[in-house]
Amino acid sequence: MDFDFDLFVIGGGSGGVRAARVAAGGGAKVGLAEESRMGGTCVIRGCVPKKLMVFASSYRDAMGEAGDYGWEVSMGDFDWTKFATRLNNELDRLEGVYQNLLKNSGVEAFASRATIVDAHTVALGDGTKKTAKHILIATGGRPVRPSENFDTSLAMVSDDIFHLDKLPKSLLIVGGGFIACEFACIMHGLGVEVTMFYRGAQILRGFDDEARGLIADMMEARGIAIHTGTNILDLQQADGGLTVKATNGTETHFEKVLYATGRAPNTENLGLENVDVEVGRRGEIVVDEYSQTGQPSIYAIGDVTNRVNLTPVAIREGMAFVETVFKGNPTPVDHELIPSAVFTQPELGTVGMSEEQARDAGPIDIYATSFRPMQQAFVGREDRVLMKLVVCKNTDVVLGCHIVAPGAGEMIQLAGIAVKMKATKAQFYQVCAVHPTMSEELVTMKTPVRSA
Incomplete structure (x- = not known):
């Protein structure tokens, strides 16, 4: 059977766009449909605009500290309109980057909703139908309102x-x-x-x-x-x-x-009832370790599968999909020991097992310290940070690392490498400290504060 495309991707977020680009770069004929803005949750209404808002919100504390450090500063009002204008301009720019990446990769993009008709056919919003040897669902998720007895x-x-x-x-x-x-x-x-x-x-x-x-x-x-x-x-x-x-x-x-x-996978009115694709109780598409559904020609990646709902994970799932389907190299997705950050103030960076998870798994040692960081302590602020390692008592392997501190997201990326490599506490301790820093505590803690 002749198909219009080798691959048709439904969803123009980070995972779908990456899979489409890489498949097209390898010679596949690829189509992609996105009903909203190209870039998906992360670029348009998630990670990127949120992080820019984090930056904007951090200046109030920074200005206060600057005064305590001897700078003559005055705190004015925050101009939301000025910030929002610049923010929207940046999102427009990034959307254009995504559109150009697809175009330059040879992907044919459709600004339309797409629904599944059968195992090899999708219907676009204007009623036209496109056939494909493989269909990849990357429709992401959405925030939900709870059902209540009020509006x-x-x-x-x-x-x-x-x-x-x-x-x-x-x-x-x-x-x-x-x-x-x-x-x-x-x-x-x-x-x-x-x-x-x-x-x-x-x-x-x-x-x-x-x-x-x-x-x-x-x-x-x-x-x-x-x-x-x-x-x-x-x-x-x-x-x-x-x-x-x-x-x-x-x-x-x-x-x-x-x-x-909470958030829910975008599977409603997608036409999944027309194919052998299982939907879980939370609305997620059920897939195997290769992101394949019960319909052999249909795959799904990213938040729509409700596995690990992080942008870099969706991108990796997209890359593994291309390796499996278009490069003849079956590649399961590795969801173990994924670092992540929560951009609160202070930030939380985390990788691996929490103390509670590890305690249930076996004997552990906990190395932890909480202290006032130098920058804030100098000006009399009560901010505290936490550096914590969860260590297997039997093997000395670091099972988890948890950091609460300014810049914790940056720190955990590097700590995540060591944890992923199954470094031991002894190997952490062998690394010379960078002084004076908050993160040096990760390599200088010598004695467990408790064991379980």
Whole structure:
């Protein structure tokens, strides 16, 4: 059978674009459809604009410290319009880069929604159909609003943050995961009065307990009001904002409310019922270790599979897909020991097992230190950082590394190399310290603070 394409990719995010480009670079005829903006969640409404907002929000503390260090500075108001204009210009530029990368690779791009008709056919929004030997689904995920007995559409989700006309004076964030915490720190840094409701006992569930406890303490010390064990009972429009009744018995007015309570894979109305593709209970496409679905011609990568929802992981899954399907080199995706960062203030960098996970697996030693970093201690600030290694008692292998500190995301990238190589604590200790730095503590800690 003659096909229009060797590969048709549904979704123009980082994973889909990388797979399309690399396959086309190897001689495959590739088509790609994207119904929204090229670049997907990361470039358009996730990692990139969020990190730029992190940068913007960090200057308030930096200006305060500059004054303490002897600089004559004055703190003006934050100009959201000026920043948002520059931000949107940058996102336009990056979208153009993605479009040019596809064009220069020979990928035929369609600005359209695509749905699956059968194992080798997709339908575009204008009704035309394209056939392909292989179909790759890379449609990503989306923020979701919980189902409640009140109108949750009155609140924002994370996508909406980037399209604000002006900054609110007060903001309630519902949720306690990394997205909720990052936006809490961002908006607080920009001058917004921020309150958080989280139904659990502690924010950042799933991360190392000691690390997330320190971040919660530092967020509260900065002025973010965190209410755990709390959720919205009722939400109503009111003059200039929203009135929120909470399960803790309070009734408070906020200018804006943001739900950051989870994301869902984009599998709805994709036509998956027309093919032998299994969808899991959370809406994710079920795939094997090679990203192949139950329909042999159809693969899926990235957040739509709900495996590890990180941009670099989606890109690696896309590369492994091309190796497997177009280069005759079956390549399973490696999801072990993936470093990640949470861009709170201070940041969290993490790789490997938390203390709690490792304790359940076997005997461990914990090397940890928490201290006031030199830069902040000098000017009398109470900021604290954490450097922590989780070590197997039997083998001395470092099972996990957790850093809470300014620049933790940069540090964990390098620490991740050692952990991925299964370095031992003795090998960490053999490395000479870089002094004076915060990270030198990772190689100078000599005695465990506890064992389990």
